[in-house]
Structure formats: C-alpha cells, structure tokens
Amino acid sequence: MASQSEESVLSQMLTDKSKCSSMKVHKPSYDRTKLKHGIVHLSVGAFHRAHLAYYMDLLASEQNEINWGIVGVGIRMFDKPISDALQSQKGLYTLVSKGGNESDVDVRIIGSMIDYLFAPDSPEAVLDVLSHPDTKIASLTITESGYDLDINNAEIQHDLKNPQQPKTVFGFIVHALNRRKNAGIEPFTVMSCDNVQANGEVTKKCILSFVKALNNQDLLTYIQSKVTFPSAMVDRITPATTDSDRDYVLTKCGITDKWPVVTEPFVQWVIEDNFCNGRPPLEHLSSYNVLLTEHVEAYECMKMRLLNASHSSMCYLGYLMGYRYIHEIILDQDVKQYIEYLMNDEVSSTLPPVPGIDLELYKKTLITRFSNPNIKDTALRVCMDGASKFPKFLNPTIDQQLKSNQPKIHFSSLAIGAWIRYITGVDEENNPITLQDPLADQLNLKDIANNTKPNVKEILNINQVFGDLGKNEKFVKSVQDVVNLLYEKGSKATLKQWLNMYKSQ
Template sequence: NQLIIDKSKCEAARTHLPSFDRNQLKHGIVHLSVGNFHRSHLAYYMDILASEHNQTDWGIVGIGVRSFDKPMSTVMKAQHGLYALVTKGADENDVNVRIISSLIDYIFAPDEPENALAVLLHPDTKIVSMTITESGYDLDMNNVDIQHDLKNSDKPKTVFGFIVHALDARRRANEKPFTVMSCDNVQQNGEVTKRCILQFAKGLNNPQLTEYIETQVTFPSAMVDRITPGTTDADREYVRSRCGIADGWPVITEPFVQWVIEDSFCNGRPPLELLSSSPYNVLLTEHVEAYECMKMRLLNASHTSMCYLGYLMGYTYIHEIMLDKQIEIYIEQLMNIEVTPTLPPVPGIDLENYKRTLIERFSNPHIKDTALRVCMDGASKFPKFLVPTIVEQLKRGNNPHFCALSVGAWIRYLGGYDEQNKPIVLQDALAVELKLSELAAKTKPGAKQILSISQIFATLGENPQFIEAVERVVQLLYEVGSKETLKRWIKEAP
C-alpha cells in the first residue's frame, strides 16, 4: 500500500520528488481534519518551505478527528504521509506533479486519542491548524460529543475538545500555548474559532483556563484559496498511468493558490514572507477582512449560486456549468451589480481582473470539480457567502435580483427531487437537523418559512419584497424548469 513511484515515468512527467531529509523535520504544526484542501494548501506551502528554503521546523502531523477519517488514515499511514499533488491548468499541457512530504505523521484520533493529545502537548507544536468545513463552526453545546468532551479530558472526540484540553494541559505544565489557526472559508475565521473555543472552555468552569485562552492564545484570521475537488478513481488512474505513481489518495488542484493571513502567532510561525511572490501569493497583514470579504462574496458566493441551478440543469461539473452562456451572464451580473458595490477597498487587488480570473478558474475543465461537492453544506454556506450581500443591498434600498435566484435555486434543490424526478441526496448536516427538505417540500413554492430561519437568513424573512422574489424563482423552477427560469430571470433584471 505504500506510495510506489516509477522513476522513469516520473521523470517523463517532470514530477518534483522530495528533495529534503524528512527525518530532520520537526512537527511545528498539528493539523486537525486532514482533507484535500489542507493537502493542496498548507501542506504544500510547508513542503515548499522545507524543500526550497531548508526550513525544518514546520513539518505537519495530521490528526483525523472523526470516524469518517478512517479511509484517509489508512492511506496516509500506509504511504507515510506522502502523496502526489497534481496541478492542472486550463491548458492541457499545464500539468505539474509534486510529491508532498511535509506531512510527517498521521494520527487517527478515534483509535489513539492519547497519541493525539501527546502531540498537541509536545513543545515542538507551535501551531494547531484546522479545516473542519464551514459547518464545523456551528458549535452546539448540547451535542452528545461536546457533552462527552466536557466530561472527559483524556479521550476527546471533537476538535474543540482536543484543542481546549491540550491548551489546559500546556497551561498546567507551564508550556507556551500554540496558535490556533483556522483554514476554513469562514469570514473572520480566527474570531469565530476563538468564540467556539471560549464557549467550550467556559463549559469546563475553569476561569484560569478561560483567562489563559483569552490573554495568551492567538487566533489569526485568514483568507485561503485554491479550488480543490475530491479525489476520484479516474484521478488515481491518471496519476498511476501518466506519472508512474501508485497513490491511494492523490490530490488534483488548480495552479492558483493564495493565503492572506493576520500576523498574529503566539508561539512563532513559519517564515511566510519567503512565499510572498507569485506563484505562492502569501500575504501577511494586519487587515485580512477586506480580502476575506472579497473572496467569500465573489468566489464562494458565485460557486454557491451556480451549483444548485447547474445541478438542476443537469450538469455534473462546475466547468460545464460555467461554460453555459446564460450561467456566465448570471454570475457576471451577480458579481458586478450586486456583490462588488458591497465590497470594501482591497489593497493591491484589481477587482475587475480578480473577477475575470475567477471566471477562468471556474471554467478550468481539467480539475473536474463537481457541482455536488460545491452543493454540500448549503445551510452553513449561505449565511457566510451570500446573506451579507443581500442584507447590505436591501439596506441600501436595492433589489438583489440575482441573489434571489441563488436562494430560490437552493430551496428548489432542497425539495429533494431533480427535474427528472430523481432523488437528490442532501449532504448538509445543518439542513438535515433543521429539516429543511421536509419544509421545502411541504411549503413549495413558498419560501417564507425557510427564509424566516434567522440562523441562516438573518432578517431576510422580514422582507416581503425579497420573499416575493425568491418565491417567484421557486415557482418558476417548478413550473418551467431551471433553463427557462434562468433565461427569464436574466431578461427581467432591473
């Protein structure tokens, strides 16, 4: 099961093989929930620092926190953390392959919680990073696992349990704390993470711990970017036949990568300024909000707007959706007319160029990002990606016509059947918990009840004009289908 490399094919495919001694790497970073994005982003950056800049303090130990991480655990353990990262540009000759070797160990916490805690307590660990998806921050103190973690400091089950109990142990041992670094698409992800950590810590009724976290731990906010789909068997076969690498879980991604992060690390950090130039695009700043806002309201909101409609139109991949001329018009109008006026100035960024690049990135046919991946967790994505724009536009007395289409398409999708009457399998923990599918099916084409869920839609359920617009979208989608709805909606734009 090890990563097996056929060197002659690797050379032909110009594969970058590890060029440093992994045994020299210390685990400066422990990453919770190792998914594909972590492996295309932070692990890639740390690999560059080790191989191109001889930085040996920033190896990574990955921890799989949930039982779902068992398959990743099996592969990463067998391959000693090594895997192939393949970047594919829009031009089919623009392919680069790199064996990433910064992930020096992997711990599957459900089987070995004591090992996970031990590495979190180790003085070499300076940063604990995480990618737990947008929904991971919807902390529910009544959740059984959270309740378990409040009572069991030696065998946590959740990310928050591990982090807080480890911080407490470091406090008691007079050890420096670690920086807690979120790499998820959540606006002010540092602040949001800090709130979750403090909320959990308060449940332990330990004022010294709370004070320690409040005063000594830092939570840098960051904007992270690199479109990274899930891995398919076709990707495994591609890596095997074209690059000569037998890899159980390679990562395919786009060439573009970006990381804008607050320079706020309580126990040291990698020399990220070494990665400031293109193609790495790392920026250390005191003011990350404008970049986060730009990325979430343009990139993530566009993704969230096109995926449900595109899925209903019968498309499988994001690039197919984007190549539909009507969708391109819709996304451009959404970005230009509704989102851009709500954005603060973003230092050093030409917004027109940024938006053009987004359309090109969405259209990349080689990374094969699926609509279904982007459709996941809509209930956690709408409040972060689209609702702020809608609220802002309504406050200004404007009609967010295209945002209404995005919301209506999601509500139609929640109805549970596509336009061929095939069931849609909803991958959305919060939507399931809130029984949104049942609600969408029961109230169709009404949208008021769903829009009144303030956890998702803030105050939008109190705005009759917006409710009416969304209900018209849902009604049209049921009556005339997605293609015709889109055509009419573009024609009716104010």
Template sequence: MKLCSANLEYLPDNVKRPAYPRGRISEGIVHIGVGGFHRAHQAFYTDALMNQGQALDWAICGAGLRAEDRKARDDLKAQDYLFTLFELGDTPDTEVRVIGSMQQMLLAEDDPQALIAKLAEPNIRIASLTITEGGYCIDDSTGQFMAHLPQVQHDLAHPEAPKTVFGFFCAALERRRQAGIKPFTVMSCDNLPHNGQVARKALLAFAALAGDAYGAGLHGWIAEHVSFPNAMVDRITPMTSAAHRQQLLEQQGVDDHWPVVCEPFVQWVLEDRFSAGRPAWENVGVQFTEDVTPYEDMKIKLLNGSHLALTYLGFLKGYRFVHQTMNDPLFVEYIQTYMDRDVTPQLAPVPGIDLVAYKAKLIERFSNQAIADQLERVCSDGSSKFPKFTVPTLNQLIASGGELDRAALVVAAWALYLKGTDETGATYRIPDPRAAFCQALVASDEGLTGRLLGVEEIFGQHIPASAAFVEAFERQLHNLRTLGVTGTLTALLGKP
C-alpha cells in the same frame, strides 16, 4: 510506480519530489482535519518552504477526530505519509509534485491521550484546522456557541476523553500552562468569515462552560496568551475520484492511494499574529497582513457566493460539474452580472487587488475543464454555507434597496434542489448534515416560503421580514417551476 519513500528516486523525471531529507524534518504543526484542501494548501506551502531548505522543524502531524478519517490515515500511512499534488488546468504549466511535509497522522478514537500529548509537546507551535464551516458549533443567527450539542456535552462530562477539537485543545493547553510552555497558535484554515475570531470565540466559550474541569484559570490564560490569526484561503480542490487516481497512474506513472487534485491557482492571506513563531511562508508566496478582512470579504462574497449562485441552478439543470455550467453562456452571463451588480458595490477596496481582473480570473477558474470540479462538492452543507456566503450579500441588498431577483434566485434554486429531483427526472442525495430538516421545509409547496425563509439560523431576521425579498423569492421560485432553469435565466437577463 507505487508511491512510498523507497520509490521516490524511481519516479518519472517530470514528477517533482521533496528536495529535503525527510529523516531530518521534525514536527512543529498539528493539523486537525486532514483532507484535500489542507493537503493542496497548507501542506503544499510548507513543503515548498522545506524545498528551499527552510522550516525543517515545521513538519505536520495530521489528526483525525472522526471515524471516517481512518481510511485517510491508512492510505497515507501505507505510502509513508507521502501524497501527490496533481494540478489540473487548461494550460500546459501545471505541475505534479510529491508532498513530504506530513510525518504522521493520529486518530483520536484510537488514543485520545496520544493526541493530547502531541498537542502539548513544546515543539508543536501551531495547531491548525480545517473542520468545515459547521465544525465550530456557532449558531449563525445568534452568534452563540451551541453548548447543547451532544459532542460538546460529552466533552464537558468526560474531559479525559474528548471528542471535539475544543476538548482536545483545552486538555493540551492546560498541560502546557502547567508545564510553563508557551501556548500554540490556533490557526483556522476554514473557509468562513473571520475564521480566527470564530475559532477564538468557540474555544473560549467551551473553556468557560468547562469551568475548572480542565484547570482553574484556563479560560483567562487562553484569552490572554493564545493567538487566533484570521486567514483568507483559496484553492479549488475537488474530491479525489477513482478516475483521478487512474489519470495520475496513466499520465504520470504514479500509483497513489490518495492523491490530491487541485487547480494551479493558490492564495493565502494571513494575519501575522502567532503565539510561538511560524514558518517563513512569505518566502513561498503567502501574503501576511495586519487585517485580512477586505481580502476575506472579496473571496467569500465573490468566489464562494458565486459558487452557490451557479451550483444549485446547475444541478437542477442536470449538470454535475462546475465547468459544464460555465459552458452554458446563460450561466456565465448570470454569474458575471451577479458579481458586477450585486456583490462588487458592497466591497471595500482590497490592497493590491484589481477587482475587474480578479473577477475575470474567477470566470477562468470556474471554467477549468480539466479539474472537473464536482457540483455535489460545492452543493454540500448548504445550510451552513448560506449564512456565510450569501446572506450577508442579501442583507446589504435589502438595506440599500437594491435589485433582489438575481440574489433571490440563488435561494429559490436551493429550495427546489432540496426536493431531490432535477429537470431530467434524475434523483440525487442531499449532502448536508441537516438534509432531513432542510428537505422537510420544502416537502409541501403550501407555506414553503414561510418555513424556509423563517429558519433564523440560516436566513436571520431581515430576509423574511423584507416584503420585497419575499416577492422576489416567490417570483423566481415560480419561474423555475414553470420556465425551468434556462427559461428563468433568459427572463432574468432580459434575453429575447
């Protein structure tokens, strides 16, 4: 059955569908960067609240700033912006649900003024973001906004036709300011430390550079009136494949151009700081808090850091899915030891969380056979992920005089992964916007350590300055070259 509004009543009984009349909902959120994670997370929570008869004035208007967003818009538009959330797990309690919380999706390249006008509407009270770690244009080594980037320079020169989220937000916020309308909350749902603070820093830096281009005094008005709550977001959401679509059709009878597949687990911890109100997401499981930092550190260092620790090793071994690495007892022991001995001692107590149970749940989630999470997805954009997910752990290990070999192996595995050939001889692409730059760092074995670790925007200053870390990195790199992944893990874990 083709998914669309007219066919909802004909879907199989086990497929849940919106319990609210979609004709009665109205938009309160504009979301920039409609992808799998947004649809499995924020759109899912909003739909769940609407199914309780609440938040009907908080529907989502999607927005795409990239040319590649067109296919997503076209697929969603063809089915009235409905999509299927297809949970995949190793237990029978998974669900299949049609999500109806999105009403439309605008493409910036078609009509930038239409998106500015939408953001300026009084009913839009939240502008949310999933624009990836690199989308905030912050240099990780300096913490400064990268004003030199071509897209930023374009927006500074052409404020009437922006291309970046910063240009669109400044244009819309200035309209709201002039009209006496409260600003929307900027709510980052990206997976990076202190995501709200990062969004605030980037937007204010852009507004300062723009000066009076958008309006005299806009920078100060944003600083005083716009809220930027931090959030911890969590749900493993693989890239939707043709096989997933076929599986949904064969098992559930739903013909969906772009379903979203995800694990059953979902978590959202959010600071309760909003400029103009918010949905009552707490009624569907969102945890509101005054300080998200301990939850954020736990998730980023344990889940995301562990993901990086296994993904490049797994790819070098010849695996292509996360669950394949977890079928290998050496990988499981390595990840468990990394979490217990290297990461956990660095974490502050997390209110309401038992870290032993949390780590056991991570092992269970990584081992999910049904979801078939792609290692390529986790490998992607490593040059942006390392500074956020791994480098803070490395820095604390160096500062405390801790063991370094397990953590150094993560970096060594990335170095070999960047060469583009695994242990079976198979070649693969490097999904990273800076792939050419990163691959040039490892092109020659001579001087590789200095070139790679010396990239300050990735590794900072402390890591290359630590003789102990450099030795550990070179030791693990040598082991990977001579012993292979299995031999390296065997030696590292002290196995006979």
C-alpha cells in the same frame, strides 16, 4: 539523504521512473527525518494537502526550514480510509495541479506531513503531540458547518466530561491547551484554514464557549490572555479525490498513490500576522501568493462574496439544469451571464477596498478558474452545507443591498430560490438529490421545502440561516417568484426569463 524506510516508501510509490522523469515529478529535496512537527493539523482533507501542507513543503524545499513539519490528525470515523493510506505512505502523497490546457500540469510529491494519527484509535497520542513543546500551531479545516457549535451536542458533551478521550476538534484543542497550561508550556496558536469570515474570531468564540461550559476560569483566563487566533483568507479549488485521479497519477505520472490530490494551479493565502508561539517564515512565500497582514477582512470579504457565493449560486441552479461538473455549468452561456451579473451588479458595490487587488481582473480570473475542465470539480461537492454557507457568503450582500437606496437583489434571489428548490431532495426528473447538509437536517428544511409546494416565507424566516432577511417583503417576493417559476417552467427556462427580466428593466 532520507532514511532507508523513507527511501523505500518513496521508491515503492515511483512505480514507473521513466514517466516520473517525463512528467518532471518534483520529489522532496530535504531530509524528512530532520523535520520537526511545528504544526498539528486537525481534520486532514484534500484542501489542507493542496494548501497549508503544500506551502510547508515549499518552505522545506526552498528555504531549508525544518521546524514546520506537520502531524496530520483524522478526527472522524470516515477519515479511516485516508488515515490508512497516508500512514502506509509515511505521509507522502502526490499533488497534481492541472490548468485549463492539458499541457499545464505540475506534479509534486509532498513530504511536509511527517506523521498521521487517527484520533478515534489513539486520542491520547493526539493529545500528546498537541501538548508537545515543538507544536507551535494547531491548524484546522472542519468546513463551514463545523463552526456551528452546539454545546448540547452529544459529542461535545462527551468531550466536556472526558478530557482524556475527546472526540471533537474543539475538545482536543481545549484539553491540550489545559495540559500545556498545567505543565508550564507556552500555548500554541489556533489557526483556522476554513472559508469563514473572520475565521480566527469565530474559532476563538467556539473555543471559549467550550471552556465556559467546562467552568474552568483559570483555563479561560489563560486562553483569553495568551492564545492567538489569526484570521486568514485561503483559496484553492480542490475537489475530492476520485479513482480517476488515482489512475491518472499511476498511468500518466508513474506514481502509485492511494490518496493523491488534484487541484488547480491558483493558490492564495492572506493571513493575519498574529502568532503567540512563533510562525513559519511566510514572507518567503510571497511569490506563491502568501501575504502577511494585520488586516485580512477586506480580502476575506472579497473572496467569500465573489468566489464562494458565485460557486454556490451557480451550482444549485446548474445541478437542477442537469449539469454535474463545475466547468459544465459555467460553460453554459446563460449561467456565465448570470454569475457575471451577480458579481458585477450586486456584489461588487458591497465590497470594501482591497489593497493591491485589481477587482475586475480578479472577477475575470474566477470565471477562468471555474471553467477549468481538468480538475473535474463536482457540483455536489460545492452544494454541500448550503444552510451554513449562505449566511457567510451571500446573505451579507443581500443585507447590504436591501439597506441601500436602490437595492439590487435580482440574482441573489435566484440563487436562494434555486437552493430552496434543490433542498426538496428531488430534481426536475424526479430523481433523488443526495443532500449533504447537517444544518438543513437539523432544521428539517427538506420537509419545510416540500417538493410540491415550498413554503418560501417559512424558510426565509429561519433566523439561523437568514437572520432578519425574511422580514423584508421585497426579498421574500423576489425569492417566491423564482421558486414559482422553477416549478412552472423548470430551471433552464427560469434562468432565461430571469435574465430577460433584468435586461428589460
């Protein structure tokens, strides 16, 4: 049984018990007061609560695993609203998965997050919990752009000089590991849950760069020899929470929840079995698409080049066409055909073999997932951080194709051209586009793109985004042709002409 305070909070959330019963709301079946904080998760967002926290809730519910409760940590000031919500609900929240049909709904109150800390208010408390012997894993979701570590960044510089009051994820992790080293406590595993190729190695590189800047050789040796950074492929399309989601949870499910999460039924986690201080018994979750492996790379490659690249590619063009939701974009038959051509004719041949995966079925499943009208995923959400996403998601396909005997870059060029048109910050009706891309701001891409005459070659020569791709004349010309068409004819006519050009080849 839960404690009185736990029962009180849960009872307050279950506003209409008759609706909860009719919707078959799953509630925590375990005693949350007995959960230990085996995991500290840095930067809690919707995806974490639909993925890792969901999986740990399953382990507690179905396997009575009590050692893998989660302490969530909000890092940035903009995390304050979710911090207030989760703290007032003692970490409880509603997870709703919606399939393509109205009847395909699953409602679950997640109890695996047993505490939540807001780092700007209490950095010492965050360091304390990270340094606690019960903490076996420090996990993080900081988005793709979060790994573009700039050691000269003001907050990173602050963290290098203020080990008691860090502000960044990397500052908290490194200073907590230093405390553990000095106290003779085994280190924790550092586990990225972001869509980044070889995310374990990328995270390790960021951590080591930070430590080298500290000029602490003992700590560097300690981390290099004792800390592990497993790579993982994570997958679940999860939009940001809206007021409509809160209203749905209240009126349809009978639950008052300040920050629920609405997601799709599909979920997957392929993770490298490389933990330095114990791990959850993830093998018990194989029926929920969890796979422990020594070789994550092929799965990462498949997912990023097919799902993530397609997601971004269709959203820039779709937004220019006037669509605002993912399902609206993919239900446009021209866009659907474009994405199918991109996946089948350009991406698939660049993929390594993926054990146990039917690639044709996987691609068809992606189209079905994109078409789900019930999770209301926005194009703007997917359009975020394009300057950080393309190097990881689409550029590797372009690079491999350009190195082949018969390079196919027709639809990859369309994706890049649409992004260049999008980052001018003005749509085809001359309405402003809200750009959310720190790297684009840092590189001044909006001014370079210029909404009257984009300098395509100059943009493609930005090494930080495109590497050496801008040196390939075939690629530059193809992207320039797309951009010219977008300005001359608009996005819908450009897409039709681009499809017709391909079919006539």
